[in-house]
Amino acid sequence: MSSIALKGDIVFTPNKDAFKTYKDHYLVVEDGKVVGIFKELKEEYKNYPVKEYTDKLIIPGFVDIHLHAPQYPNLGLGLDKELIPWLNTYTFPEEAKYNDLEYAEKVYRRLIYDLWRKGTTSSIVYSSIHKEGTKLLMDLFIDSNLRAYVGKVNMDRNTIPELSEDTEKSLEDTEEIIKEYNDKSSLVKPIITPRFVPSCTEKLMKGLGDLAIRYDIPVQSHLSENTDEVEWVKSLHPEFKDYASVYNAYNLFGQTKTIMAHCIYNTENELDLMEKNQVYAAHCPHSNYNLSSGIMPVRKFLDKGIPVGLGSDVSGGHSLSMPSVMVAAIQASKMKWLETNKELKPLTSSEAFFLATKGGGSFFGKVGSFEEGYALDALVIDDSDLGHMDGLSLEDRLQRFIYIGDDRNIVERYVDGKRVEKPM
Numbered sequence: 465m466s467s468i469a470l471k472g473d474i475v476f477t478p479n480k481d482a483f484k485t486y487k488d489h490y491l492v493v494e495d496g497k498v499v500g501i502f503k504e505l506k507e508e509y510k511n512y513p514v515k516e517y518t519d520k521l522i523i524p525g526f527v528d529i530h531l532h533a534p535q536y537p538n539l540g541l542g543l544d545k546e547l548i549p550w551l552n553t554y555t556f557p558e559e560a561k562y563n564d565l566e567y568a569e570k571v572y573r574r575l576i577y578d579l580w581r582k583g584t585t586s587s588i589v590y591s592s593i594h595k596e597g598t599k600l601l602m603d604l605f606i607d608s609n610l611r612a613y614v615g616k617v618n619m620d621r622n623t624i625p626e627l628s629e630d631t632e633k634s635l636e637d638t639e640e641i642i643k644e645y646n647d648k649s650s651l652v653k654p655i656i657t658p659r660f661v662p663s664c665t666e667k668l669m670k671g672l673g674d675l676a677i678r679y680d681i682p683v684q685s686h687l688s689e690n691t692d693e694v695e696w697v698k699s700l701h702p703e704f705k706d707y708a709s710v711y712n713a714y715n716l717f718g719q720t721k722t723i724m725a726h727c728i729y730n731t732e733n734e735l736d737l738m739e740k741n742q743v744y745a746a747h748c749p750h751s752n753y754n755l756s757s758g759i760m761p762v763r764k765f766l767d768k769g770i771p772v773g774l775g776s777d778v779s780g781g782h783s784l785s786m787p788s789v790m791v792a793a794i795q796a797s798k799m800k801w802l803e804t805n806k807e808l809k810p811l812t813s814s815e816a817f818f819l820a821t822k823g824g825g826s827f828f829g830k831v832g833s834f835e836e837g838y839a840l841d842a843l844v845i846d847d848s849d850l851g852h853m854d855g856l857s858l859e860d861r862l863q864r865f866i867y868i869g870d871d872r873n874i875v876e877r878y879v880d881g882k883r884v885e886k887p888m
């Protein structure tokens with residue numbers, strides 16, 4: 465059994481309302497899982513190797529619950545467009561390139577390196593429609609020792625010819641990946657990924673819902689991101705009450721664990737369904753600003769008990785940095801607060817941190833916190849160059865790192881109790 469103790473200034477959010485802080489304490493880990501936090505090392509742990517991180521912050525690794533791996537080369541491109549023209553002009557042509565495995569490997573290696581560099585220890589990722597490219601991405605994640613769900617994208621309508629799949633083949637490829645990868649790694653798992661309703665025929669959605677149930681595989685997709693998109697779904701499916709009801713009819717809305725990205729223009733019925741089925745909302749504020757989509761009313765989701773995490777949504781979002789996404793989420797919530805005559809309260813810093821750690825991490829299980837039994841997914845932060853430190857609480861230091869720090873301050877990453885080396 466591998467056991468270890470990390471010693472330093474420990475900060476995490478067991479709930480969204482407050483940080484828990486421990487100055488100069490030991491975080492004791494057995495078999496990759498947290499046993500407890502102690503001021504002095506108890507007798508029974510005295511022979512555990514101690515990693516000394518004096519005056520450094522030890523925090524949970526970041527969790528990004530929505531990003532598109534093959535869009536990585538488009539980072540920062542085309543962001544003067546709205547969603548649908550952006551997809552057609554920039555995104556689909558880029559995603560069509562991933563039948564070229566040499567190209568795919570170059571992009572995916574760089575992406576995984578950047579996730580590691582920026583302290584994202586868990587991510588929930590869209591691949592492209594390509595089966596072999598998706599397997600390659602999963603294998604690279606397995607090699608990296610980072611935690612991930614990876615989904616082969618399914619699309620059989622309303623796209624460019626290179627991305628329009630034969631429905632049966634799309635289902636067969638998805639099933640092959642599920643069978644091959646469901647038990648291949650404890651850290652990297654498949655997730656069923658209908659791109660969004662406009663990209664998927666009812667036959668495809670039904671087939672994917674059947675696979676989700678048969679193999680008990682989670683689902684990810686997009687929901688109510690943009691007003692033109694919502695109208696489009698209405699015109700494609702006038703027989704359904706709303707956008708979410710289409711997914712729900714095909715067992716793609718919480719029948720197995722589900723994440724829906726964006727969720728800006730939801731009806732009350734959709735919110736009720738999300739709450740009832742415990743469907744996660746992936747809040748992606750950078751993307752929502754960049755594509756002029758709107759501001760998600762995140763407070764409404766939290767008040768209703770809908771699970772929420774944060775997503776970089778690369779490349780609708782322009783940065784993989786989760787601290788940057790946290791800042792954007794706080795800023796967006798302040799604009800929503802003003803827009804609603806101060807009804808929907810802004811996010812606090814502990815809430816934003818919770819969303820980027822335990823909030824999204826709960827999709828993986830006991831991930832994103834340092835409570836007993838949680839996986840030790842952690843970052844060690846050297847914030848000594850970020851300014852005057854005297855008299856600052858651990859909470860203040862963490863807040864400052866989130867606003868003005870960057871990946872140069874991250875000196876170690878751990879996943880499941882093991883130090884994660886720089887990916888090759």
Ligand code: XAN
Nearest residue numbers: 532555659660686751780
């Ligand atoms: N809807 C989407 N929204 C987004 O932000 N990025 C995408 O790639 C996408 N596809 C459908």
